[in-house]
Amino acid sequence: MLWKQMRQSGGYHYLLMLVPGIALLAIFSIVPMFGLMMAFQDYNPGKGMWHSPFVGFRNFSYVFNNDTSWLVLKNTLIIAISKMVFGMVVPILFALLLNEVRLMLFKRFVQTVVYLPHFLSWVIIAGILKDILSANGLVNLFLMKLGVHDPVLFLGSNVWFRPILVGTDVWKEFGFAAIVYLAALTNINPSLYEAAEMDGATRLQKIRYISLPGITTTVVLLATLSLQGVLNAGFDQVFNLYNPVVQPTGDILDTYVYRVGFEQVNYELATAVGLFKSAVSFVLIIVAYKLASRYAGYRIF
Amino acid sequence: MTSKRRTAVSLALACSLALTLTACGNSNDGNDSKGNASNGKTTNTADNTAANSQNNAASADPMAPYKDTVEYTTVRSISQDPKFPEGQSYEKNDWQDYVEKTLNVKGKMLWMAPSDGDQYAKKLSLDVASNHLPDIFYIEGQNAISMLNTLVDSELIEDLTPYYDKYASQKVKDRYSANPYAFTTSDFGGKRMALPYGMEKEQPMLVWVREDWRKKLNLPEPKTIDDIRKISMAFTTQDPDGNKKNDTLGLVAQSNSMYSPSFDLHTLDSIYWSENAFPATWEKNADGKVQYGGIQPEAKKALGILRDMYKEGSIDKEYGLKDGGKTTEDVSSGRAGMVFEAWYAPYYPLGNTINNDPHAEWKAYALLSEDGKLNVGSSPTPGGFVVVRKGFEHPELAIQLMNLSTEFADKSIPELKPVYEKYDKAVTVAVAKHAQYVDLSIADPAAIYNQQKKYDDILAGKADESILLENEKGGLDQIKAEMKTPLETVLAGNPDKDTLSAAISNHIGYLAYMNAMNVVTKNESNIVVTPNVYSGQTATMKTKWTDLQTLQKQAYLKIILGSESLDSFDKFVNDWKAKGGDQITQEIQAELDKHN
Numbered sequence: 001m002l003w004k005q006m007r008q009s010g011g012y013h014y015l016l017m018l019v020p021g022i023a024l025l026a027i028f029s030i031v032p033m034f035g036l037m038m039a040f041q042d043y044n045p046g047k048g049m050w051h052s053p054f055v056g057f058r059n060f061s062y063v064f065n066n067d068t069s070w071l072v073l074k075n076t077l078i079i080a081i082s083k084m085v086f087g088m089v090v091p092i093l094f095a096l097l098l099n100e101v102r103l104m105l106f107k108r109f110v111q112t113v114v115y116l117p118h119f120l121s122w123v124i125i126a127g128i129l130k131d132i133l134s135a136n137g138l139v140n141l142f143l144m145k146l147g148v149h150d151p152v153l154f155l156g157s158n159v160w161f162r163p164i165l166v167g168t169d170v171w172k173e174f175g176f177a178a179i180v181y182l183a184a185l186t187n188i189n190p191s192l193y194e195a196a197e198m199d200g201a202t203r204l205q206k207i208r209y210i211s212l213p214g215i216t217t218t219v220v221l222l223a224t225l226s227l228q229g230v231l232n233a234g235f236d237q238v239f240n241l242y243n244p245v246v247q248p249t250g251d252i253l254d255t256y257v258y259r260v261g262f263e264q265v266n267y268e269l270a271t272a273v274g275l276f277k278s279a280v281s282f283v284l285i286i287v288a289y290k291l292a293s294r295y296a297g298y299r300i301f
Numbered sequence: 302m303t304s305k306r307r308t309a310v311s312l313a314l315a316c317s318l319a320l321t322l323t324a325c326g327n328s329n330d331g332n333d334s335k336g337n338a339s340n341g342k343t344t345n346t347a348d349n350t351a352a353n354s355q356n357n358a359a360s361a362d363p364m365a366p367y368k369d370t371v372e373y374t375t376v377r378s379i380s381q382d383p384k385f386p387e388g389q390s391y392e393k394n395d396w397q398d399y400v401e402k403t404l405n406v407k408g409k410m411l412w413m414a415p416s417d418g419d420q421y422a423k424k425l426s427l428d429v430a431s432n433h434l435p436d437i438f439y440i441e442g443q444n445a446i447s448m449l450n451t452l453v454d455s456e457l458i459e460d461l462t463p464y465y466d467k468y469a470s471q472k473v474k475d476r477y478s479a480n481p482y483a484f485t486t487s488d489f490g491g492k493r494m495a496l497p498y499g500m501e502k503e504q505p506m507l508v509w510v511r512e513d514w515r516k517k518l519n520l521p522e523p524k525t526i527d528d529i530r531k532i533s534m535a536f537t538t539q540d541p542d543g544n545k546k547n548d549t550l551g552l553v554a555q556s557n558s559m560y561s562p563s564f565d566l567h568t569l570d571s572i573y574w575s576e577n578a579f580p581a582t583w584e585k586n587a588d589g590k591v592q593y594g595g596i597q598p599e600a601k602k603a604l605g606i607l608r609d610m611y612k613e614g615s616i617d618k619e620y621g622l623k624d625g626g627k628t629t630e631d632v633s634s635g636r637a638g639m640v641f642e643a644w645y646a647p648y649y650p651l652g653n654t655i656n657n658d659p660h661a662e663w664k665a666y667a668l669l670s671e672d673g674k675l676n677v678g679s680s681p682t683p684g685g686f687v688v689v690r691k692g693f694e695h696p697e698l699a700i701q702l703m704n705l706s707t708e709f710a711d712k713s714i715p716e717l718k719p720v721y722e723k724y725d726k727a728v729t730v731a732v733a734k735h736a737q738y739v740d741l742s743i744a745d746p747a748a749i750y751n752q753q754k755k756y757d758d759i760l761a762g763k764a765d766e767s768i769l770l771e772n773e774k775g776g777l778d779q780i781k782a783e784m785k786t787p788l789e790t791v792l793a794g795n796p797d798k799d800t801l802s803a804a805i806s807n808h809i810g811y812l813a814y815m816n817a818m819n820v821v822t823k824n825e826s827n828i829v830v831t832p833n834v835y836s837g838q839t840a841t842m843k844t845k846w847t848d849l850q851t852l853q854k855q856a857y858l859k860i861i862l863g864s865e866s867l868d869s870f871d872k873f874v875n876d877w878k879a880k881g882g883d884q885i886t887q888e889i890q891a892e893l894d895k896h897n
Contacts (some may be wrong), residue, residue, distance in 0.1 A: 046432065048432060134622075136548060259847070262430070263443070266843070272878065
């Protein structure tokens with residue numbers, strides 16, 4: 001259909017707009033796939049990818065017969081899923097609340113302030129966090145004033161490490177994520193609100209019956225898209241905040257790959273873990289897509 | 302028609318882009334010449350041998366310049382704050398100029414990375430993975446041995462045997478042969494694949510204490526672990542710096558590397574060693590069989606002590622969170638009162654404390670075991686290796702650069718005297734004192750011991766200065782300057798900036814030699830070395846060693862930080878054995894039997 005329409009209107013040049021997208025995909029996603037070959041090889045940097053001997057699934061059998069891999073997968077899932085959930089809920093709530101603010105100047109100001117952290121790198125934020133959360137950092141000084149005796153070592157605690165990862169990630173990104181929802185909210189027909197007002201709806205009821213349903217499609221779309229990163233628990237963040245004590249709860253697939261690959265000079269194992277990660281992600285995306293189409297009627301094709 | 306052509310163009314564009322990239326991706330294939338500008342063309346070994354034999358025939362003199370300028374690429378690790386003289390840097394300095402002029406070579410530094418942490422090793426690992434190797438480079442850091450094994454297995458580096466025999470200067474050869482362990486890790490089946498460096502005669506870890514704090518709080522000098530615990534506690538709780546704030550620390554240590562196979566900064570080695578525990582060492586037991594130090598009862602005992610220390614607060618509360626960079630920061634900023642490091646600690650980083658607060662005083666003590674031994678558990682692993690990329694046309698250049706660096710370190714080139722003075726005046730940090738792209742001087746393993754004995758003799762009037770080598774004079778000058786006008790006196794006189802920094806530099810030298818090295822030489826007869834008998838990589842180690850190391854580190858940390866009981870050590874030992882430890886031990890035993 002689309003094709004026919006385009007031919008009729010002579011709109012082939014629109015296809016040109018695909019070029020940057022395809023190029024990006026080729027550079028960052030398709031070409032690197034050849035590197036996955038390493039996962040099936042006894043990789044030898046001297047011979048390179050094309051001449052190293054193949055060993056079948058040896059690397060994978062090692063990965064699957066290894067406690068660390070499973071621990072790391074568990075950590076990754078817990079951290080990534082918590083980040084996804086809170087990373088959805090908080091911006092939506094924030095957008096709904098900000099949408100109720102009538103004072104434009106204040107609204108703009110708040111919006112600007114909350115999306116700024118998005119532009120800071122984790123290296124910087126981690127440096128600040130380490131100071132704030134240290135034994136004689138701000139947070140502990142405050143707790144001491146409240147009567148807590150022993151300083152809490154937040155970054156060295158297996159109880160606190162994951163909440164800190166999730167919390168700081170949400171703090172960094174929620175302002176930026178809320179932009180989309182705010183945009184979706186402005187698309188809702190104002191006459192709906194006016195009609196609701198005539199019927200005597202309260203603010204909460206307006207949110208419940210008009211705003212929320214109005215942005216459902218956007219929410220489902222973004223939720224589905226975010227699933228592609230379900231195993232990306234955030235290398236930058238974990239790597240910068242990480243220390244040996246929190247390994248049992250904080251070690252994620254990406255840091256594990258990094259450790260095995262670059263610190264232990266074992267490239268083929270690292271690639272195998274990476275491929276394993278991609279395979280799991282692939283399955284999760286399909287599942288999520290099916291769920292989205294069944295329960296929210298969302299379909300791409 | 303037009304639109305069809307446009308489509309074709311856009312498709313072609315996309316395809317060509319994709320193709321170029323694939324082509325780039327392929328450049329890993331075989332011996333890559335892209336990353337190595339010096340080659341200009343792809344080389345093969347046959348060509349090299351021809352080129353080399355020609356060169357060999359032309360110059361038998363190890364130091365003779367090349368006829369045509371030879372270009373080479375390299376990478377290096379650098380000190381964060383090297384304090385170069387005005388206008389000089391790692392990339393542009395008098396030493397490098399001298400090297401290039403003397404040998405008619407042209408070096409190109411591809412990148413530099415800080416030597417703190419494992420940043421250099423990690424960056425280098427990326428280069429190896431993509432086979433973009435510099436021509437000459439060093440391997441160092443915690444993964445040095447596995448990296449060397451990978452490079453040899455992958456046939457990425459040259460066999461240096463013939464070049465070493467032909468080009469190494471007599472001095473370099475003599476110094477290597479003074480060390481019985483010199484080539485144990487770098488010779489592979491009779492082939493000298495790498496040249497180790499940084500192998501000194503065993504260096505005990507010393508206990509460094511903030512002496513001004515200790516005196517202020519009226520504490521005794523530390524002799525036993527109990528003394529250390531008391532002092533550390535007092536430093537943490539009794540406000541030794543007198544600023545009425547609870548902001549000081551006692552003993553600081555890093556947990557990123559918890560016990561060192563080589564000399565990592567600020568580990569807890571002294572405590573392990575004083576309990577005869579060697580957690581990272583393959584040692585020989587009473588029957589002459591190999592065993593891993595990390596699973597022995599002595600390690601459990603040491604962990605028990607560390608656990609108590611952490612509980613009572615005589616080890617920094619944030620021990621589990623710190624790496625060497627963080628402890629260095631603690632020490633430099635003057636927050637820390639105690640640290641374990643070898644004799645050279647005043648040069649880095651303890652000197653920073655004094656630079657920041659000239660009234661700070663450090664003093665070194667030896668922590669002996671109960672039976673009076675000063676244990677050392679890390680010799681003889683080298684600090685690193687220098688290797689040459691396979692296919693580089695002039696492997697001998699690495700050895701020539703080594704010859705030159707050794708002369709630099711010995712200060713035996715008269716022509717360079719003004720440069721030495723310039724660098725001394727700039728208070729350059731020791732590691733950048735003779736900076737060039739490839740900087741690996743080979744020292745006599747016992748040099749520092751011998752030097753100290755000479756200083757003692759001279760100061761006692763038993764000998765005169767003529768017994769000193771050129772490079773040993775600077776240290777004595779510093780000692781004498783400090784003895785004549787001690788830092789205290791200078792400080793009292795309201796000095797200007799230059800006078801003060803010169804005085805601090807003298808004071809640092811004095812501390813390193815007259816305090817720390819003297820502690821070492823006085824205890825020389827007590828020093829007992831537990832050598833690491835195996836530092837290669839067996840087949841099982843290749844897949845399982847990472848996990849076993851993680852297991853050990855986690856088990857130790859949990860015990861020290863108190864989240865598991867001390868008896869969980871026994872469970873760890875069983876786990877360790879079951880998860881490949883026993884098999885690795887057997888493989889190592891077999892390996893050792895083969896050579897005996």
